[in-house]
Amino acid sequence: MTSENPPRRRLRPRAALAGRRAGGDEHRAVSSDLPSARPHWAARIEDVKNRLIASGLRAVGWDVRLQPYTGYGTPSRVRVLAKALYAPPRTPADHHDQPVHDMRTMAVRGFRSFASQCAPRERVRIDVGERSFTVRADRAGIIDAMLDVELTPGRHEAVLSTHAGNAITTDVLVFDPAQRLGLVSDIDDTVVITWLPRPLLAFWNAFVLQQSSRKVVPGMPALYQEIARARPGIPFLYLSTGAWNVYPVLRRFLFKNGYPDGPMLLTDWGPTNTGFFRSGMQHKLRSLDLLRTTFPELRWLLVGDDGQHDPEIYGGFSREHPEAVEAVAIRQLSNAEQVLSHGARHAEADERAAGRTAVEGAGIPWMEAPDGHGLLREMRERRVLP
Template sequence: MLKTTLARIAHPVERILDRVFLRQAPTNVVIDPYLGYATEDEILLRGRVLTSLRRTTPSPQASWWVNLRQMAGLFLTREVAERTVCCGDHSAVTDDEGYFTLHVPRGDARPGWFSADVSVDGGDPVTLEALVASSAAPFMVISDIDDTVLHTGAYSLLRNLWTSLTGNALTREIFPDAVALMKGFEALDAPIYFVSSSPWNLHYFLLRIFDRHDLPKGPMFLRDLGISKTQFISGTHGDHKGAAIDALLAANPALPAVLVGDTGQHDPKVYLAATERHPGRIARVILREPGKGADRRDLARIAQMETLGVRVDHGPDYTDVSPELVRLAS
């Protein structure tokens, strides 16, 4: 209720400021491409229309101050609303924050990565990609990012902010055991999706980190930190992650899900709720225990999931989980 009220106040203020400081409508616009995904009937191509793309130029020797300035620059974007984005005969209109989702019929698209050319207002096309999961896959993987695959310190607000804002794509650390785990999933042809409370502004930044560490590529579900008519910033971490899990389970009704996360940002609570909402769909939960480890409430939620018939692996790392992947698929 409070966020809705704030949104109703802040949204018109933001629009007035746009009119005052950005009087002319932008003539040159670009598409910031996001990795999409598929349902049984459609392929969802996703992206955002901006006046320009914001990218960093990382260096291993860069100071924390240089990294901070570059990271801050990723958020200095001008979004372009009410622009028409087309893929062949299919079109979508960008929302207040420039986001769009193009719904393209799946047709006979084969499992794997689907690509299509997309343009905004008839301009030069940009290639967007979407993951088409096979109904014959043993399961799908829905994984958190912070302190699950990417070392962040999200369980401590100050540590999280310092790590996130003062590192760059060449210095951020990926957990080697997470790479091994995800590669194990990939070897079993399981589609992998990533969910994070990080903003969409970091999509390309995260892709660079993942690629550098040879993590399997997967669609990301990040958060909108903008202001719309009904939204001030966005929902809670749990709301966002829960909604992404619901969407992916609906998109892949034939596949059970393996949920991967950590105990530092309420993942046990979120995953327990998903298990209760979707009986029989959650095949397994795998949790890292960063910092001081799982607290009493997390352990109670883990016990509840196990009572519901879900196997939960939890510990300081994923080292002992990888050999069990084949057993899960059988």
């Protein structure tokens, strides 16, 4: 199924940006990637590699282009997300920002999503509402800035640029303060079948599989559409340990299969300031905690699966912050999916039982089913949905 109205293609205000530079206040915003006192040696090697490649690309005429990600926030504070990447000479400003409804670009091998070169520490100007900010990308080229603004609830546009003539726009969703319920959904094996995280299969799905070959989890689009109808204006956010490199593919997948529009909270693969790889669990826990503090008035419906630690993550969050959780819904993986995910069935059962105990011990409804149809029945029986 597809959404009735595709998101409109955003205008690229190149000339208009120059006029806006004359007005507005200048502010500083700090990236979310704060360096440690002694970065991990793998991170230092990657930094050297990025500097050498960047120098070579600039020498042959390549320039930085920005890839925008949907942001979100409150009327007084928003989170703007994007990534700075290099692009060949004479490419347009929106080179890394193709329209979501253009499905032809999805028919590529996954490795191409990881072949781009980031532009670390790039200086970026952000214009949102009547205010202007200057931020810097982190060591992986990610722009992740929390900005103080004055906006009304609804969809807004922020203008991001590295210099005059190189501007793109990105959507920022400002949630209504009157809303009392939000939904956070895992992606892998919750809305899309990926058969992760076993290493060989993860490699196959991320780097080899045709991007358009990904399969939808049965009944999940219908479930989310029913939630959106029952709770008008409910914010949807998609939280995953997947890399920002696959953002365009995932966004098109969600659009193509009729999932409600909403920001995605992904992460960066590769060395960090503290180790070889980022912790997926820590990424999810930090994201949930940021949502809790940003939207203290919201209670969250947490949706995930029992294949990638979601029961443990949601259980711990519910135990620590029961006031922030409305209910937990877990999609049960099949026996084959569990074996491929964990290598054994009992590991999943123990983790799910511990998560359920923590959630129900906090007085929060716990629901589980093998697909979206079953979860919808569970939500109605538990009166989470009318």
